[in-house]
Amino acid sequence: MKPNIxxxxxxxxxxxxxxxNKRTSITPNIDKLTKNGTYFDQAISNADGTVLxxxxxxxxxxxHKTGLRAINLILTNTNYVTQLRDHGYHVFGLVPKxxxxxxxxxYVENDExxxxxxxxxxxxxxxxxxxxxxxxxxSIKSCEPWFFFLHFxxxxxxxxxxxxxxxxxxxxxxYARAVSSIDYWLGKIIEKIxxxxxxxxxxxxxxxxxxxxxxxxxxxAPDLKTGLNVGKRIMPKSTHSVGAKLFVATRDIITKVKLxxxxxxxxxxEIRSRRPPFxxxxxxxxxxxxxxxxxxxxxxxxxxxxxxxxxIFPTIAEIVKLPKKSNMTDGRSLFGTFGDKITxxxxxxxxxxxxxxxxxxxxxxRTSKYKYFRYARDSxxxxxxxDLQKDPQENHNIAKQHxxxxxxxxQILSKMTSHNxxxxxxxxxxxxxxxxxxxxxxxxxx
Amino acid sequence: MKKYNVIxxxxxxxxxxxxxxxxxxxxxxxxxxxxxxxxxxxxxTLVAMNSLFTGMYGSKNGIxxxxxxxxxxxxxxxxxxxxxxxxxWYTRGDAMRLSLVSDRGFTKMTSQExxxxxxxxxxxxKILEETISEANKQPFFLxxxxxxxxxxxxxxxxxxxxxFSNEYFENKKNNLTHYDTYLKEAADYLEEMYLKxxxxxxxxNSIILIMADHGxxxxxxxxxxxxxxxxYDYSLRTFAYFIQPKIFSKGKEISGLTRTIDIMPTILDLxxxxxxxxxxxxQGESLLNSINQSTTDEDSEFNKxxxxxxxxxxxxxxxxxxxxxxxxxxEKWKLVHNLTPETWELYNLKDDPQETKNLVNxxxxxxxxxxxxxxxxxxxxxxx
Numbered sequence: 133m134k135p136n137i138x139x140x141x142x143x144x145x146x147x148x149x150x151x152x153n154k155r156t157s158i159t160p161n162i163d164k165l166t167k168n169g170t171y172f173d174q175a176i177s178n179a180d181g182t183v184l185x186x187x188x189x190x191x192x193x194x195x196h197k198t199g200l201r202a203i204n205l206i207l208t209n210t211n212y213v214t215q216l217r218d219h220g221y222h223v224f225g226l227v228p229k230x231x232x233x234x235x236x237x238x239y240v241e242n243d244e245x246x247x248x249x250x251x252x253x254x255x256x257x258x259x260x261x262x263x264x265x266x267x268x269x270x271s272i273k274s275c276e277p278w279f280f281f282l283h284f285x286x287x288x289x290x291x292x293x294x295x296x297x298x299x300x301x302x303x304x305x306x307y308a309r310a311v312s313s314i315d316y317w318l319g320k321i322i323e324k325i326x327x328x329x330x331x332x333x334x335x336x337x338x339x340x341x342x343x344x345x346x347x348x349x350x351x352x353a354p355d356l357k358t359g360l361n362v363g364k365r366i367m368p369k370s371t372h373s374v375g376a377k378l379f380v381a382t383r384d385i386i387t388k389v390k391l392x393x394x395x396x397x398x399x400x401x402e403i404r405s406r407r408p409p410f411x412x413x414x415x416x417x418x419x420x421x422x423x424x425x426x427x428x429x430x431x432x433x434x435x436x437x438x439x440x441x442x443x444i445f446p447t448i449a450e451i452v453k454l455p456k457k458s459n460m461t462d463g464r465s466l467f468g469t470f471g472d473k474i475t476x477x478x479x480x481x482x483x484x485x486x487x488x489x490x491x492x493x494x495x496x497x498r499t500s501k502y503k504y505f506r507y508a509r510d511s512x513x514x515x516x517x518x519d520l521q522k523d524p525q526e527n528h529n530i531a532k533q534h535x536x537x538x539x540x541x542x543q544i545l546s547k548m549t550s551h552n553x554x555x556x557x558x559x560x561x562x563x564x565x566x567x568x569x570x571x572x573x574x575x576x577x578x
Numbered sequence: 579m580k581k582y583n584v585i586x587x588x589x590x591x592x593x594x595x596x597x598x599x600x601x602x603x604x605x606x607x608x609x610x611x612x613x614x615x616x617x618x619x620x621x622x623t624l625v626a627m628n629s630l631f632t633g634m635y636g637s638k639n640g641i642x643x644x645x646x647x648x649x650x651x652x653x654x655x656x657x658x659x660x661x662x663x664x665x666x667w668y669t670r671g672d673a674m675r676l677s678l679v680s681d682r683g684f685t686k687m688t689s690q691e692x693x694x695x696x697x698x699x700x701x702x703x704k705i706l707e708e709t710i711s712e713a714n715k716q717p718f719f720l721x722x723x724x725x726x727x728x729x730x731x732x733x734x735x736x737x738x739x740x741x742f743s744n745e746y747f748e749n750k751k752n753n754l755t756h757y758d759t760y761l762k763e764a765a766d767y768l769e770e771m772y773l774k775x776x777x778x779x780x781x782x783n784s785i786i787l788i789m790a791d792h793g794x795x796x797x798x799x800x801x802x803x804x805x806x807x808x809x810y811d812y813s814l815r816t817f818a819y820f821i822q823p824k825i826f827s828k829g830k831e832i833s834g835l836t837r838t839i840d841i842m843p844t845i846l847d848l849x850x851x852x853x854x855x856x857x858x859x860x861q862g863e864s865l866l867n868s869i870n871q872s873t874t875d876e877d878s879e880f881n882k883x884x885x886x887x888x889x890x891x892x893x894x895x896x897x898x899x900x901x902x903x904x905x906x907x908x909e910k911w912k913l914v915h916n917l918t919p920e921t922w923e924l925y926n927l928k929d930d931p932q933e934t935k936n937l938v939n940x941x942x943x944x945x946x947x948x949x950x951x952x953x954x955x956x957x958x959x960x961x962x
Contacts, residue, residue, distance in 0.1 A: 203902060229957055231957070234637075564648070567648065568648070568677075575675070575728075575732065576737060577736065577891050577892065
């Protein structure tokens with residue numbers, strides 16, 4: 133009998149918040165998993181945003197092969213959910229109610245597979261979402277083997293911390309406290325499963341920004357409300373529109389001055405931490421995520437070599453003994469390496485979404501030694517190179533001093549992107565693509 | 579059940595604002611009910627037609643992007659032809675191209691796509707005769723797609739210019755003159771077909787539906803030569819004529835907001851065919867109520883919303899796998915979300931029908947209201 137698979141994805145969970153000594157969150161349940169399972173403290177997500185990275189995970193393909201402009205989950209013909217299903221797995225899910233998840237919803241067998249992702253009714257683990265997960269676990273006992281995919285948004289803005297965990301004891305930031313809370317509720321879910329018969333994967337889709345001293349750009353900007361209200365009361369109505377504009381402009385100037393003053397004392401890493409959420413970024417705080425494989429006789433081990441989230445499904449496939457796929461994926465199984473020394477592969481990185489118009493659209497390469505990235509549309513612009521071993525927070529751009537390494541990284545990058553999609557498609561896909569292209573020509577579109 | 583035939587004459591890419599220079603469009607208006615603010619859910623044939631025939635938006639039926647060509651809507655959708663076939667109608671179609679509309683439910687579906695210069699008047703008259711004969715006294719549903727405006731646009735616009743060609747965008751007047759000649763040809767076709775329908779006395783026992791799948795740009799917005807890339811009214815706002823003297827008062831115009839996804843529920847309602855509740859629920863609503871309502875209540879501005887979506891094959895931010903431009907529209911307002919550059923546009927369509935003044939920063943409350951409506955529809959499309 134094949135093991136069940138419980139795949140937990142905590143949106144926006146940073147590696148340094150669950151592993152290592154620097155964290156301030158309290159995570160006894162995750163600690164137990166790392167103690168008893170194999171965990172990777174240098175797992176890299178291939179994109180800084182959810183959809184692109186989910187596409188990488190489910191298809192084990194680099195984002196440029198699943199469509200960089202994708203706004204929806206795309207399950208290619210060689211995706212792993214289909215493979216699991218084709219080999220007897222019942223597929224279940226608990227995912228945010230977002231159109232982007234439609235493709236996965238087509239696969240799941242449970243009815244209540246989606247939960248509210250948007251305020252004011254956003255559902256959090258601490259607000260009862262754990263019970264939905266447990267309810268599904270209870271209902272699928274007779275459907276073994278199962279693959280159950282859970283995606284939690286507790287860390288996704290708006291971050292709302294459970295009052296029980298909102299104290300210093302549970303972390304030095306709202307983010308760390310939310311992590312402590314998540315750990316508690318994950319514990320409740322995990323205790324419902326038989327880990328001997330279940331392979332458990334815990335990971336994330338991307339990292340997050342945790343503002344230095346808990347001061348984000350919004351906390352630094354002066355509050356306009358009082359001034360505006362007073363202004364509204366004492367000034368004639370005809371001046372309100374101009375007055376409001378003046379207020380906003382003044383606020384922006386004050387924010388800029390205050391920020392510049394505050395930033396003087398900060399490192400580039402700390403300055404970045406105060407940028408608005410969802411700022412496109414390939415720094416480690418946005419792409420380094422935790423990865424744990426536990427249960428089902430997985431041995432206890434810590435692996436510090438660089439791996440990628442697109443390696444997750446090839447690893448699952450090997451553990452649950454699915455037939456090997458031909459070489460159509462970019463990931464590889466980490467299973468054989470659980471006990472051995474791993475050979476590292478450079479990780480392809482891309483910001484999400486791949487915006488034709490965004491100047492911040494960035495592409496890069498990461499090894500455990502270096503991080504390289506530059507503008508996606510111009511290989512000569514915004515060139516960044518960091519020595520990750522000497523400068524893990526990526527404070528010092530050494531691109532100018534090390535043009536040889538930049539050149540080498542650029543070569544790796546162009547080699548990766550030169551493999552076009554067709555090479556990785558089945559002949560059936562290729563035929564469909566050709567047929568559609570022909571049709572476009574006939575319609576005059578191309 | 580009412581056993582009317584349903585004859586759908588679809589004029590691909592007909593612009594509503596250019597119709598009335600041709601007498602046939604006036605004549606049709608005199609003979610039936612004219613919906614003059616009908617919004618298509620997608621400004622291109624593939625998604626527009628599959629939505630028309632499923633009564634739901636592309637993001638719900640699964641056909642929501644150019645690269646979904648050759649596919650059928652989700653199996654849970656019941657198409658109009660499936661409904662009609664099941665209830666005893668003979669169903670026949672002649673599509674623009676077989677890649678662009680699902681033939682699910684049709685007894686017979688053809689296309690003239692391999693004919694280099696098809697004479698649609700001759701061909702469609704023949705198909706009409708064949709249909710009457712093959713239906714063998716059963717009621718029939720006949721869908722005839724007239725694609726020649728597109729053919730002319732292909733030859734004179736797509737093959738010559740790209741979405742940014744100065745020469746094209748600087749000559750709007752000229753482009754419009756050319757467009758009118760293509761529409762003239764369509765009007766001639768329509769006149770012949772309509773006369774044939776009257777000659778054959780089909781108006782007595784048929785619901786005649788004449789409409790367009792989408793409009794057509796003539797260079798209004800740089801980045802879009804004709805259609806499919808943006809969601810401005812020149813390609814989204816279309817029309818429909820319903821003609822059946824026993825049901826529709828002659829010469830009536832419904833100027834309120836309606837949607838092409840409302841057509842299928844209207845037909846089922848007219849024919850008194852019960853909705854199959856085991857299938858995906860249609861998002862359109864029967865228009866019979868709006869035919870009977872004379873005025874639009876001011877307060878109802880945000881009650882009826884038309885949603886449209888697209889993802890250009892070309893243009894400034896191509897997205898052939900999934901839509902990346904979404905919009906919601908009321909009679910007065912339109913909110914556009916361009917997902918790729920992540921920008922928003924708000925237009926007051928009454929004051930600014932050309933959609934030139936983006937008011938997104940001026941009316942935050944309207945924007946918020948419309949964003950909520952948009953999110954509701956997006957969530958609804960994801961509901962199964």
